[in-house]
């Protein structure tokens with residue numbers, strides 16, 4: 001399972017990029033709105049240039065014609081742009097047209113298996129089931145990842161599954177175990193993926209032992 005970062009913040013992207021683990025980036029209108037005084041398009045290009053992997057930028061229009069127009073504009077920005085489209089009737093029309101033009105799409109706000117299957121049939125390159133938001137309403141987001149994986153595998157569907165709305169390290173583990181192709185992970189969760197209390201304790205002990213020997 002590949003790691004993407006779910007942010008539009010350059011400092012966060014640069015920090016994780018230096019680890020060598022980052023394969024792509026997802027943004028959404030809420031994440032872009034948090035970034036003050038930026039041009040959305042310029043930021044997408046900056047991210048693409050740094051990461052050199054798929055970078056999702058979301059359309060704002062809700063009608064197919066508007067989504068197609070925005071999608072074409074976004075796709076022109078950089079070869080790594082993925083056009084993010086919401087899971088609606090109009091969204092499927094847009095995915096159908098954009099994919100026929102060779103433009104890659106990420107269908108977002110997926111909350112059940114038939115939405116994922118429909119998006120795949122429309123031509124989506126990626127589908128993004130939202131784990132955390134399902135957990136928030138008392139359902140099990142991880143079951144959805146496993147179910148989509150099962151359905152895509154038995155039907156030979158190549159659309160990649162991006163586990164989205166990740167809230168903690170358990171979600172990262174669960175998504176990997178359930179067969180997600182990608183997890184798009186917020187910065188604060190990525191920062192926890194290197195740590196364990198026994199690692200910290202071990203480092204303290206090694207340093208204590210080293211210093212006690214060196215002190216003699």
Ligand code: E4P
Nearest residue numbers: 006026027028133164165166
């Ligand atoms: C996915 O592409 C979305 O940007 C994201 O994962 C949404 O997560 P949230 O539910 O934490 O807002």
